[in-house]
Amino acid sequence: MNQRLRLLRKLFLSTLYLSAFTFGGGYVIITLMKQKFVDHYHWIEEEEMLDLVAIAQSTPGAIAVNGAIVIGYKLAGPLGALVAIVGTVLPPFVIISLLSLCYETFQGLYAVQKILEGMQAGVGAVIASVAWDMGRGVVEERDTVSTVILIASFVASCFLEINVVYIILICGVLGVVRTLLEKRRAAK
Template structure:
């Protein structure tokens, strides 16, 4: 491995260690952090590519944050980037959860910890809304009636009809594949 690739992998490890240590609230919370460091500061890929990676990370098994760090690491430095990114991404939650498990009684009864967690929930909600708006803007740029209908359709299916998210994802994937096939047939035919 070249010196430049080693330097990139070390950066991937440290930035994912940092992101893993300071992002609480679930997988989509890492997207703004990855956008800040990978897209805006380092220009390693575009925001559209990041949102596509986030969609893939959401639809694959496992933790979204780790999946997204693996995809970003692969895009940046190949397999060594995946290993460095994943290692950096899993160490902080492992350490934090081990500490919380060790002192569960003290954490569970602390009003200060409860207040901090409630405050973090508000921040997490704002970050999730920001990601949803970014994804919606990307969908609107595609100028596709199917994609425009899919977003509110998925929302209604989830919140009104309480369909399982796996069913919603499967239907969206099938509809998207069908849409792509029809577009290809029109071009060829």
């Protein structure tokens, strides 16, 4: 029992630490989790970790949270998952809560307004750059269906203003149908 408590405490502290100091996206934190739990603590095998990461990526939601859940669950069952979730969510929750209070106060200042306005152009550029890289990855697969999905989804969201949830649902169904067709073709 004592050993289990120690494991849970270590799990909590590691996820808390990783979440508080990881800037920039789920893939970064997943890499750091691998370093911590596979290379440092030797709690999980490398190959198993890759599969757990695949689960974290294939499930909807933030990759950092999903990663924490699979690792916590694998190490200590539902309680482990819970501990890992709390550890991961706590830092952003506290930071953003505090920031949202200051934000209201500072928002009226001229300098803050101008900086935020300028940063809109910056964040637009960051998103454009990410979308460009990812989009090129899709187009370079030279898979007609993927390219059509890419263009159709963009038109549907940007010009027709169709709800994002429907677009994702339709593409998900399309993916299932496509996979089934490919499996049937391969079986023949």
